[in-house]
Amino acid sequence: MCGIVGYIGDKKAYPILINGLKRLEYRGYDSAGIALLNGESVLYKRKGKVADLEKHIGEASVAGNIGMGHTRWATHGEPNDENAHPHRSQNGKFMIIHNGIIENYSILKEKLITRGYEFKSETDTEVLANLIEYIYLKGDITAELAVRLALAKVVGAYGLVIMCYDEPDKLIAARKGSPLVIGVGKGEYFIASDATPIVEYTKSVIYLNDNDVAIIKKDELQLKTINNEALTPRIQELDLDIGEIDKMGYDHFMLKEINEQPKAISDTFRGRINSDLTNIHLGGLHAVWPNLENARRIIIIACGTSWHAGLVGEYLFEEFARIPVEVEYSSEFRYRKPIIYKDDVVIAISQSGETADTLAAIRLAKEAGAMVLGICNVVGSSIPRETDGGVYTHAGPEIGVASTKAFTAQVTVLTMMALKLAKKKYQIGDKQYHHLIKELTLIPEKIEKALLSNDHIKTIAELYKNSTNALYLGRGFLFPVALEGALKLKEISYIHAEGYPAAEMKHGPIALIDADMPVIVVATKDSSYEKIVSNIQEVKARNGVVIAVVTEGDVTIKNMANHVIEVPETPEHLAPLMSVIPLQLLSYHIAVMRGCNVDQPRNLAKSVTVE
């Protein structure tokens, strides 16, 4: 996924573009570039981060009130100066930035080569730039028409901003499959991949839909479809504050977002639990409860951390609502020809709402006639717009690539859904229903307490920061937490880590146990506690090292593990919300001690909008 930003108005474009790219860098950060029109067609681009681009530009000319910028997560062509965006067409008529993949680019490239075009980069984007120019020059037509005609030949996904040297008073934006949002200012417009670079200038935004094309002058915006049908722009107001996209004094966004979890969870259930804690209201599901109540099966589709949240959802729905649940990796589900029944209900979980594999899995399920719901964190993103209903997590923007508050917010939504559905299906009595609702509302203050172990966790991190492998174990509701803890460690510290159901250890992983590999056991008090205690003893008996997350006051495990991290007591059904916190902090501190880029880990991007 890449970051796109554009500006047209009376201000100097350059500072807005560079600042915007810094806000978008979490989306992709292997190279960056900007382009300006100021009588000249100015283009700077560089491998590396936005700071490297800034240094490269130095004191060079950056005049101009119209421009665009791009920060890249490479799909076609390795990260280098030439493959960075923007791309300029061969005769210099067009400059273009792109988020997405042009799937038929090689055919288009071959045709352009026969027409005398040469290519400097390996990217699909340069092919599109030259295709637009070729059509523009051949047909002696407007830039906007050339763009629309070129896009009609494209197979794939794009979020584009285009400038034409001959028409320096406009930006052209187009969207299909990759998000674009337009910020509406006074005598100025902003374009970006999401709202984070826009919110400090304006809260009035227009979300582009697939096949939309926008022609943007500083005081006029024209919206149409790729087929030239006029559209009426729908201006919405952002529910986002600049403070939410700033580190606010924390060293990293990830640490800020770990500490924001009490607020993220309370914001997620606020307004959805009545004041006497006796009922749950999920407005986004109001029309679809009958489908859920009569569902033959629930299929959860997601990737990464969201998939782990889905696993927690499986345990919750099956235990409370007694509905069979399958949890599928979106990428596997979309390609393996799954059996999908019309009375299945599919739940897509995604923080960004833009993950390409999950979007594709949604479309597959809808083609099969299933009801598809979404659990997303980004308002106006693609998944909420393509599903039949759903529930937003109110975690606020999650900038750190490693997902933390989104996970606990997703689990909060799944918990409310499972409890409400169980109540509707008479699978849970009032007493237990009210008790668990109350316990859910106590989670934020309990997490505040769990966060106080930060310094203790840091001392443990110091001891294991040079490990090369780690094993995470959990049972029942805590098995998905073990998987999530392992993912956190590997994606930001680059230590190999894997999560396993604790009982599975004797079927293989126990062979790995030695004094050099920390075994992190999620062992808070629950119905399988005695079993996990035995697993800890099995590890210790083989000279293993155990770091255990335990319920506060647990003496049994304290006397056998090498280290314990205590968390407040919670019902086992809500334990994932609590026990994940120490694992997030442990991975964070180890990564910082290893000098890793915690917010922008190598090779990763915040949302994978390509397949």
Ligand code: AGP
């Ligand atoms: C989690 O820390 C990772 N950043 C990654 O696995 C992420 O959860 C996955 O790419 C899914 O993203 P989504 O929730 O935006 O769909």
